[in-house]
Amino acid sequence: MTIPGVIVSPSPQARYANTVWRRSALLTLLLVLALAAFIADLIVGSGTLTAGEALSGLLSPNSVDSSTRVILLELRMPMTLMAVLAGTCLSLAGLMMQSVLDNPLAEPFTLGISSAAGFGASLALAFNVSLSHALPELGADLVVTANAFLFSFVSVGVILLLTRGHMGLQAITLLGIAVHFVFSSLLGLVQYVANTDQLQSIVFWLMGSLLHATWNKVTLCAVIAAIAIPVVLVQAWALTALRSFGEQAVVFGIPVRRLRTTMLVLAALLAGAVTSVVGVIGFVGLVAPHVARLLVGEDQRFTIGVTIACGIIFVTLASLASKLIVPGAVLPIGMVTSLIGLPFFIILILRDRRLTSR
Amino acid sequence: MSLSTTDYRVTLRGKPILKGLNVHVAAGHTMALLGANGAGKSTFMKGLCGLVPAFGFASVNGTALLGTSPATRARMIGYVAQDLAHLDVRLSTYELLLLAQQGSARSWKTSAEARYKATELLELLGLQRFAEKQPGQLSGGERQMISLALALVRSPQLLLLDEPTSALDLANQLQILDAVSEYTRKHNIVTLAIFHDMNLASRYADDTLMLDQGIVHCCGPTRTTLTPENLAQVYGVDCRALSVDDGAFTAIYPVSVIAPGSQAGGR
Numbered sequence: 181m182t183i184p185g186v187i188v189s190p191s192p193q194a195r196y197a198n199t200v201w202r203r204s205a206l207l208t209l210l211l212v213l214a215l216a217a218f219i220a221d222l223i224v225g226s227g228t229l230t231a232g233e234a235l236s237g238l239l240s241p242n243s244v245d246s247s248t249r250v251i252l253l254e255l256r257m258p259m260t261l262m263a264v265l266a267g268t269c270l271s272l273a274g275l276m277m278q279s280v281l282d283n284p285l286a287e288p289f290t291l292g293i294s295s296a297a298g299f300g301a302s303l304a305l306a307f308n309v310s311l312s313h314a315l316p317e318l319g320a321d322l323v324v325t326a327n328a329f330l331f332s333f334v335s336v337g338v339i340l341l342l343t344r345g346h347m348g349l350q351a352i353t354l355l356g357i358a359v360h361f362v363f364s365s366l367l368g369l370v371q372y373v374a375n376t377d378q379l380q381s382i383v384f385w386l387m388g389s390l391l392h393a394t395w396n397k398v399t400l401c402a403v404i405a406a407i408a409i410p411v412v413l414v415q416a417w418a419l420t421a422l423r424s425f426g427e428q429a430v431v432f433g434i435p436v437r438r439l440r441t442t443m444l445v446l447a448a449l450l451a452g453a454v455t456s457v458v459g460v461i462g463f464v465g466l467v468a469p470h471v472a473r474l475l476v477g478e479d480q481r482f483t484i485g486v487t488i489a490c491g492i493i494f495v496t497l498a499s500l501a502s503k504l505i506v507p508g509a510v511l512p513i514g515m516v517t518s519l520i521g522l523p524f525f526i527i528l529i530l531r532d533r534r535l536t537s538r
Numbered sequence: 539m540s541l542s543t544t545d546y547r548v549t550l551r552g553k554p555i556l557k558g559l560n561v562h563v564a565a566g567h568t569m570a571l572l573g574a575n576g577a578g579k580s581t582f583m584k585g586l587c588g589l590v591p592a593f594g595f596a597s598v599n600g601t602a603l604l605g606t607s608p609a610t611r612a613r614m615i616g617y618v619a620q621d622l623a624h625l626d627v628r629l630s631t632y633e634l635l636l637l638a639q640q641g642s643a644r645s646w647k648t649s650a651e652a653r654y655k656a657t658e659l660l661e662l663l664g665l666q667r668f669a670e671k672q673p674g675q676l677s678g679g680e681r682q683m684i685s686l687a688l689a690l691v692r693s694p695q696l697l698l699l700d701e702p703t704s705a706l707d708l709a710n711q712l713q714i715l716d717a718v719s720e721y722t723r724k725h726n727i728v729t730l731a732i733f734h735d736m737n738l739a740s741r742y743a744d745d746t747l748m749l750d751q752g753i754v755h756c757c758g759p760t761r762t763t764l765t766p767e768n769l770a771q772v773y774g775v776d777c778r779a780l781s782v783d784d785g786a787f788t789a790i791y792p793v794s795v796i797a798p799g800s801q802a803g804g805r
Contacts, residue, residue, distance in 0.1 A: 424625065
C-alpha cells in the first residue's frame with residue numbers, strides 16, 4: 181500500500197519488526213489482564229468475606245484473623261489457582277489438538293478424554309473402584325482424580341497404539357470419536373446402575389466445578405503444566421511449520437510424526453489432569469486458540485502465549501461470574517464458561533473478513 | 539557435485555511405483571522429468587525429500603539422502619509441491635520466508651541473515667508486493683511463486699519442482715523458469731522439474747528423463763532425448779519437433795493420439 185507522494189515506504193524487515201513489537205505488546209497486555217482476573221477472582225467470593233478484607237488478608241496474612249486466613253489460603257487460593265491452571269492447560273491442549281489434527285473443530289476432548297475421565301471418576305464415585313488402588317497409598321481426595329486421570333490416558337493410549345505406523349489424521353480423529361462413544365456408553369451404564377446419591381455425585385462431578393480443588397490437585401496440574409509449556413514453546417517454530425505446510429513440513433526439516441505424537445501425548449496429559457480435578461470444562465479449549473489466532477496470527481511463538489492468556493482470562497472470569505450470578509451459591513464452572521465466552525467469540529468470528537467471506 | 543540414484547525404489551500400499559531407477563544429473567543442470575500420468579514422477583520427488591519411504595541409494599553431492607533425518611535432507615533439498623492447498627495460513631509471505639529458513643532450528647529469534655535473505659528472495663522473484671499478503675489472499679499462480687520462493691530461500695543443493703508453472707500465465711512461466719535456470723547455473727545446483735508442457739521442457743531442461751510405469755524409458759541431453767520417437771512411446775502421442783528461430787528453440791507440436799487409452803505407448 182504505497183500512498184502517492186510518500187517516497188520512503190518501510191522495508192518488509194522494518195514492517196516485520198513492527199509487527200513483532202505489536203504482538204509482544206499484545207501478549208504482555210493479555211498476561212497483565214490474566215493476572216488482574218486472577219486477583220479479582222481471589223478477592224471476590226461467594227461467602228461473607230468482603231473484597232477489602234480479602235485484599236488485606238492477601239497482602240499481609242498476619243493482620244487478619246485465622247478463619248479469614250483459612251478461607252483465603254485453603255479454600256479460595258486452590259480454587260483460583262485451579263481456574264488459572266484449567267485455563268492454561270485446556271487452552272494449550274486445544275491449540276495442540278487443532279494443530280496436530282489439522283482440524284479447527286478439534287479440542288482437548290476430541291480423543292475421548294472427557295468421557296474416559298468421566299467414566300473413571302464415576303467408577304470411583306459409585307463403586308470405589310479405581311485403577312489407582314494398584315498404586316501406593318494416595319490421599320482419599322485423590323482417588324477419584326487419579327482414576328479419572330488414568331482412564332483419560334487409557335483413551336489416548338489406545339488411539340496411539342492403534343494408529344501407530346499409519347498416523348492418518350482422519351483415522352486418529354475417527355478413533356477418538358469411537359473411543360468417546362465407548363466411554364460415554366460405559367459412563368451411562370454406571371449412571372444407570374448407581375443409586376440416587378451416587379448418581380448425584382456423578383452428575384455434579386461431570387458438570388465441572390472448581391470446588392473440588394485442593395492443594396494436592398493444584399500441585400498435580402501445576403507440575404504437568406510446568407513440564408508441558410516449555411516443551412511446547414521450544415517447538416514453536418516447528419508447530420508453525422506444521423500449521424503452514426501440514427505433512428510437507430517434513431521438507432522443511434520437521435520430524436512431523438514425532439512432533440505429532442509428542443504433542444498428542446502432552447495435550448492428553450494437560451486435558452486429562454485438569455478434567456480429572458474439575459470435571460468437564462468445555463469451550464475454552466476450542467475457543468481460546470481461535471481467539472489467539474485472530475489476534476496474533478499463526479506465529480506460534482505468540483499464538484501459544486496468547487492462547488494461554490486467553491484461556492486463563494476466560495476461566496477466571498467464568499469463575500468470578502459463577503460466584504456472582506447467584507449470590508451465596510457457586511454455579512458449575514463448566515456451564516458459565518460457555519455462557520460468558522460465546523457472545524465474545526461470535527463477535528470475533530463475524531468481524532473477521534477471512535472467515536465470513538467466500 | 540550432482541544428484542545420483544542407484545536402484546532407487548518406492549513402494550506405496552504394496553504396489554511398486556518406482557522399480558529401481560539409476561539416474562545421474564550433473565550440477566548446474568536442469569532436468570525435465572517427463573512421463574504419462576501415474577508414471578511415478580511426483581513419487582520420484584516425494585521419495586527424495588522424505589514424504590514417502592524410498593529404498594535403494596540416492597545422494598546429493600556425495601551425501602546420502604535416503605534414511606537420513608528430515609533435518610539433514612531439509613538442508614539439501616528445496617521442494618515445490620504440486621498441491622499447494624495447504625499453503626493457506628494466517629502468516630504473511632515474509633513470515634513464511636522466515637519460517638522456511640527456521641526449519642527445526644532451536645533458536646527462538648530469527649537471525650538478521652534470515653531476514654536479509656527473505657528480502658533478497660522477494661526481490662529475486664519480483665514478489666515484493668506480496669510481502670505483507672497472506673497466501674489465502676493470493677491467486678493460485680501467485681501462491682506457486684511464493685512456494686518457489688520458500689524452496690529457494692533455503693539455498694538448496696537440489697531443487698525439486700512438481701509442475702512449477704501449472705497455474706502461471708505465459709509471462710510468469712517464462713519469468714519464473716528463467717529465474718530458476720539462472721539460479722541453477724549460478725549456484726551450481728541440480729534442478730529437477732516435472733513438466734506437462736513439452737515446449738517448456740524443451741526450452742529449459744538441459745537433460746530429460748522419461749519415466750514409463752516406474753522405470754527409466756530414456757535419459758540424456760534434452761536435444762537427443764525429447765524426440766518424437768520417445769514421446770510416441772511414452773505418451774502414445776504422435777508429435778512433431780519444429781525448429782524455431784533458426785534452431786534456437788525446438789517446439790514440440792502434438793498431432794494425434796496413436797494408441798487411445800494406452801499410455802504405455804510402444805511397450
